[in-house]
Structure formats: structure tokens, C-alpha cells
Amino acid sequence: MGAWSKVRGFFDRGEPLRAPMDDPFIQIDRAEAASSLRLRERGAEQGALELPAASMQTLDVVEAEVAAFIQDHFERAQIDAANSIRTYDSRLNSLSLIANLSSIRTQAKIALSDFKAEVATRRGRLTTSRDAIVDSYAELRDFRKKTDLRRPAHDAPPTSATIGTILVCWLLETIANSMFLRLGDSMGWLGGVIAAAVVGAINVGVAAVVGRLVWPLVNRREPMMRSIGWLGIVAWFVLTVLWNLLAGHYRDAKSLALPSPETAALGMLGSGLESIYSYGLLIAGMVFAFGAAISGYKMDDPYPGYGPVARRHASRCEDYVAEIEDATEELTGIRNDAVGEATDVRMELGRQLAQRQQILTHRDAFRRRYEEYAEHLEATGNALLQEYRTANRAARSTPVPARFDMAWTLPRAPLPRAPGEDVPRSAIDAAEADLEQTVTDISAAFDEAIESFEPLDELKRRIADG
Known part of the structure; x- marks a missing residue:
């Protein structure tokens, strides 16, 4: 001080007495x-x-x-x-x-x-922090009461880990699909990689969004929100199957050297796939889609909104x-x-x-x-x-x-x-x-x-x- x-x-500090x-x-x-x-x-x-x-x-x-x-x-x-x-x-x-x-x-x-003034200043700061915690407890208590939750919020993995897992799923699907989609492509490996990257991005990206935003709705207490969640999951599952079937038919159309393989793949829907490679393409797409959906689902607490409330409270x-x-x-x-x-x-x-x-x-x-x-x-x-x-x-x-x-x-x-x-x-x-x-x-x-x-x-x- x-x-x-x-x-x-x-x-x-002068001289001693002499x-x-x-x-x-x-x-x-x-x-x-x-x-x-x-x-x-x-x-x-x-x-x-x-x-x-x-x-x-x-x-x-x-x-x-x-x-x-x-x-x-x-x-x-x-x-x-x-x-x-x-x-x-x-x-x-x-x-x-x-x-x-x-x-x-x-x-x-x-x-x-001066010391008492500093103590008063510190007490004032602590009062602000203490009030924030009181408000945080009220928010957390009201949320739990409203949602009938009695468990603590699940710890969310680092965002980088979730995004990394989704990117790995997309990369693996791109590599696997490029081996199939390169067949019959006039651009060879380059064409196969580009087509596989587009197919994988749509497949994995939609799955991640569904896992983060739609899947957690099934945990809501409101019957309507749960119904919307289940309907969304079923719709996503059907669309994922159709999309990966379409990718398999697209591979068949390219291997048969059909003109406009994209249009031909649409006309082939409803019929069986031509080869085991096309079935492999279907299975790989479904596996990576589910992997991305699970990563999105586990990105935060499974109950919507519970994770941010709990993190705000923990931060305070x-x-x-x-x-x-x-x-x-x-x-x-x-x-x-x-x-x-x-x-x-x-x-x-x-x-x-x-x-x-x-x-x-x-x-x-x-x-x-x-x-x-x-x-x-x-x-x-x-x-x-x-x-x-x-x-x-x-x-x-x-x-x-x-x-x-x-x-x-x-x-x-x-x-x-x-x-x-x-x-x-x-x-x-x-x-x-x-x-x-x-x-x-x-x-x-x-x-x-x-x-x-x-x-x-x-x-x-x-x-x-x-």
C-alpha cells in the first residue's frame, strides 16, 4: 500500500553519532x-x-x-x-x-x-458474482422443474472433437465411394473423387444436422415435440436410404456407360442394384450417416437447451x-x-x-x-x-x-x-x-x-x- x-x-540512514x-x-x-x-x-x-x-x-x-x-x-x-x-x-x-x-x-x-476501501471494493465484486449465481440457480431450477429433469447435465465433448468425427466420417465415405464411382467415369479418379465428395457431404452433413437438431426432440416432455422428433428421424432415415440407393444406381449407370447417369439413376429407383459394389456403396453411406448423426446427437446434452443452461451455471x-x-x-x-x-x-x-x-x-x-x-x-x-x-x-x-x-x-x-x-x-x-x-x-x-x-x-x- x-x-x-x-x-x-x-x-x-545517516552516519552514527561520533x-x-x-x-x-x-x-x-x-x-x-x-x-x-x-x-x-x-x-x-x-x-x-x-x-x-x-x-x-x-x-x-x-x-x-x-x-x-x-x-x-x-x-x-x-x-x-x-x-x-x-x-x-x-x-x-x-x-x-x-x-x-x-x-x-x-x-x-x-x-x-485504504485497506478497508479495498475490502469494500472486493465485496462489491463478489456481490455481483454471487447475485449471478443466485440467478443462475433460479434459471437451472426452473428449467429442471419445467422439464422434470433430476439428473445433472451431461458433459459435452469438445466441439473440435465432434467436428473432427464428422469430418472423418465424410472423408472415409469419400474415399470408399470414390473407389466405386470412378468406374466408367470419363475423368477417372478425379471424377470419382468429386462425385464421392458431393455424395458424402450431403449424406454426412444432413445426418449431422438431424443428429444435433432433430434427434434430441424425442427427449422433450411435450408430446407434440416428441412426435415431431420421431417423424423427423423417420423421414431422415427414409431419405438417407433413398439417397444411398440413388448413389448405388448412379454407380451402376456409370458402369453401364449410360448417357446422363444422374437421370438414369433416378429411373432405376425401385429396381435392384446391379452389383455387390453398389450394395457396398449403400452400406457405407448408411454407416457413415449414422456415425455423423450420433456425433451430432452427443455434441451436447440430449435434452434440448439443458446443456447451455448448465454451462452458464458452471461458468458463473x-x-x-x-x-x-x-x-x-x-x-x-x-x-x-x-x-x-x-x-x-x-x-x-x-x-x-x-x-x-x-x-x-x-x-x-x-x-x-x-x-x-x-x-x-x-x-x-x-x-x-x-x-x-x-x-x-x-x-x-x-x-x-x-x-x-x-x-x-x-x-x-x-x-x-x-x-x-x-x-x-x-x-x-x-x-x-x-x-x-x-x-x-x-x-x-x-x-x-x-x-x-x-x-x-x-x-x-x-x-x-x-
């Missing part, structure tokens, strides 16, 4: 700094000059240099720390799935709605079964895709949640180190100032400024809060619950849909029970 495509776009390459929190060696700044010497020098004045409220030049030294270290650390924080923030921003929890819940609802039943199979297969695929994608989203959400927690933990630890480093620098600055002030106090005779007894404060700026820290845990839990509920609801909807697809045997039983 396509409902999860938007959510899958929020999957994060700590900053360089440590921005450089520890200051206080003794080395005091020696480098010559705090004791300069304190004694300034004290001997009675500087700074007792009324001076701002830092003197040496104290300002110490403060600048400390602030310089802090500013460099602050810049490096901000860059590191931006790295953490970038990783937090890349966890788009957490930032789009509302989209997860929306897409979960869409996925369930097959369509219904195929529709259920297609619906089950398609809904299974949709369910598996939806459940699989929802599971993937849920796993990805858990992975991003764990990574988010890891990033926030590292970031908070880094922030604490930043605060601790600021406190360290402030303490170092006060220690260096105290060293200068002690030497100054010892070298002077006048009172020191009152601020000599006050601690120096390092100006500092807090690091920004991490983006995404305002995402409540309850929202994440709700998204996970929605994903789990979506899997449950889709599975339940699938089971309900499959149970609602009435199998053919149950449908037949229900129709039979009224």
Missing part, C-alpha cells in the same frame, strides 16, 4: 599562567606604588590582563563548543520520523482506510470461485505489505528514539562539561587574581580596594537547548501505539473480510435451503 510512502521518507574530534576544554596550568603573567612581581611593583588606589572600583591593568587571559580561553572554548553542539543538533534534526509523529498517526489511519460458479481466490490473494498481499511497512516504521521509530536519547545524553554531558569548564576558568581566574592581590597587599602601606576581598565573576552565555527536546514521551508512545493498533486493525479487517467471502459450497447450501 502507498499510505506509508510519505512516512518512509522520514527514515534516517564525539567531537578535538576537546575544546583545555585545562590551564595555574602556576605556569601566574609565572607567565608575572603576577607576584607585578603585584609587588604595583603595591610599592600604592596602586591601585583604594577607591578604584574597576580592575587595574594587571587584573584586566588576567581577566582577558581567562576570557580568551573561555571564548575559544565557547566557539568550539558551539560547533560541537551544532553537530549534535544536526543529528537531532535528521531524525525526521520523531519530528513528524503526527504524520505517522495520520498515515496509519490512511493505511487502515467458476467465476465466483476465481473472484474469491483473486480477492483473497490480493488482500493477503495488501495486508502483508501494510503490516510489513507499519512494522518497519515502528522499528525505525524505536531506532531513532534510541539514537535521539543517545544524542541528547551526549549533548547534555557536553553541556555539563561546558558549565564545569566555565566554573574551572572562573576559579582559576580568581586564584590568579588572588595571587596578584596578595603580593600587592603585602607590598603596600595604604588600604587595598574593597573589591580585593570580592570574587571575580566570569561572564558566560548558556548553550542553546537542543531542538526536539520539547517532543513529549507521551507523543512517541501514542505513535507507537497507533502503529501497533494499525497492525492489529488491518489483521482483524483481513480476517473479517476473508470470513465474509462466502465459499461456493456454503452459497450452494444456502440457496438450496431457500
Whole structure:
């Protein structure tokens, strides 16, 4: 299903979390700094000059240099720390799935709605097929009631097999007749084959038509239709005998070299045939005619109209079964895709949640180190100032400024809060619950849909029970 495509776009496959390459929190060696700044010497020098004045409220030049030294270290650390924080923030921003929890819940609802819509579509198609079967049963039941039939329809052989049998009968009759009708023909074998083909086509063709259309009438329940069927069969039998007798006389007329053998054959009707070959022609014609008639008769159920009704019913039943199979297969695929994608989203959400927690933990630890480093620098600055002030106090005779007894404060700026820290845990839990509920609801909807697809045997039983 396509409902999860938007959510899958929020999957994060970026680089794993890495700590900053360089440590921005450089520890200051206080003794080395005091020696480098010559705090004791300069304190004694300034004290001997009675500087700074007792009324001076701002830092003197040496104290300002110490403060600048400390602030310089802090500013460099602050810049490096901000860059590191931006790295953490970038990783937090890349966890788009957490930032789009509302989209997860929306897409979960869409996925369930799409599945239910597909179920409704499939049920509609099955309803049409089921109605067709109900109508088909009514048609079949009415036909059986009208004809008093209690047996199932006979299976009809393939049409190609029936037509093939009739053609074989015609071909065999043509071959057999051509051996007789070639005698006395001015065109020899060619004339015999043409005459035999015409005689066989009429003989076999009429027999096939009678077998398909007339013979089944004897099975009808109506006395009049049965009488018509029997009269038709008798008429066909008489005509078939006359036609094959005429073919035998035609052979005799040709063998006697009579002019206009067709006319002569008509005049010879009523008399016996001249040779055993002519009788063979008669017997062969009757055999092939009956063979074609039987093939036509068995081409469908012997009761007229029963075969088409039964085939329509069977076709609708097959369509219904195929529709259920297609619906089950398609809904299974949709369910598996939806459940699989929802599971993937849920796993990805858990992975991003764990990574988010890891990033926030590292970031908070880094922030604490930043605060601790600021406190360290402030303490170092006060220690260096105290060293200068002690030497100054010892070298002077006048009172020191009152601020000599006050601690120096390092100006500092807090690091920004991490983006995404305002995402409540309850929202994440709700998204996970929605994903789990979506899997449950889709599975339940699938089971309900499959149970609602009435199998053919149950449908037949229900129709039979009224």
C-alpha cells in the first residue's frame, strides 16, 4: 500500500553519532599562567606604588590582563563548543520520523482506510458474482422443474472433437465411394473423387444436422415435440436410404456407360442394384450417416437447451470461485505489505528514539562539561587574581580596594537547548501505539473480510435451503 510512502521518507540512514574530534576544554596550568603573567612581581611593583588606589572600583591593568587571559580561553572554548553542539543538533534534526509523529498517526489511519476501501471494493465484486449465481440457480431450477429433469447435465465433448468425427466420417465415405464411382467415369479418379465428395457431404452433413437438431426432440416432455422428433428421424432415415440407393444406381449407370447417369439413376429407383459394389456403396453411406448423426446427437446434452443452461451455471460458479481466490490473494498481499511497512516504521521509530536519547545524553554531558569548564576558568581566574592581590597587599602601606576581598565573576552565555527536546514521551508512545493498533486493525479487517467471502459450497447450501 502507498499510505506509508510519505512516512518512509522520514527514515534516517545517516552516519552514527561520533564525539567531537578535538576537546575544546583545555585545562590551564595555574602556576605556569601566574609565572607567565608575572603576577607576584607585578603585584609587588604595583603595591610599592600604592596602586591601585583604594577607591578604584574597576580592575587595574594587571587584573584586566588576567581577566582577558581567562576570557580568551573561555571564548575559544565557547566557539568550539558551539560547533560541537551544532553537530549534535544536526543529528537531532535528521531524525525526521520523531519530528513528524503526527504524520505517522495520520498515515496509519490512511493505511487502515485504504485497506478497508479495498475490502469494500472486493465485496462489491463478489456481490455481483454471487447475485449471478443466485440467478443462475433460479434459471437451472426452473428449467429442471419445467422439464422434470433430476439428473445433472451431461458433459459435452469438445466441439473440435465432434467436428473432427464428422469430418472423418465424410472423408472415409469419400474415399470408399470414390473407389466405386470412378468406374466408367470419363475423368477417372478425379471424377470419382468429386462425385464421392458431393455424395458424402450431403449424406454426412444432413445426418449431422438431424443428429444435433432433430434427434434430441424425442427427449422433450411435450408430446407434440416428441412426435415431431420421431417423424423427423423417420423421414431422415427414409431419405438417407433413398439417397444411398440413388448413389448405388448412379454407380451402376456409370458402369453401364449410360448417357446422363444422374437421370438414369433416378429411373432405376425401385429396381435392384446391379452389383455387390453398389450394395457396398449403400452400406457405407448408411454407416457413415449414422456415425455423423450420433456425433451430432452427443455434441451436447440430449435434452434440448439443458446443456447451455448448465454451462452458464458452471461458468458463473467458476467465476465466483476465481473472484474469491483473486480477492483473497490480493488482500493477503495488501495486508502483508501494510503490516510489513507499519512494522518497519515502528522499528525505525524505536531506532531513532534510541539514537535521539543517545544524542541528547551526549549533548547534555557536553553541556555539563561546558558549565564545569566555565566554573574551572572562573576559579582559576580568581586564584590568579588572588595571587596578584596578595603580593600587592603585602607590598603596600595604604588600604587595598574593597573589591580585593570580592570574587571575580566570569561572564558566560548558556548553550542553546537542543531542538526536539520539547517532543513529549507521551507523543512517541501514542505513535507507537497507533502503529501497533494499525497492525492489529488491518489483521482483524483481513480476517473479517476473508470470513465474509462466502465459499461456493456454503452459497450452494444456502440457496438450496431457500
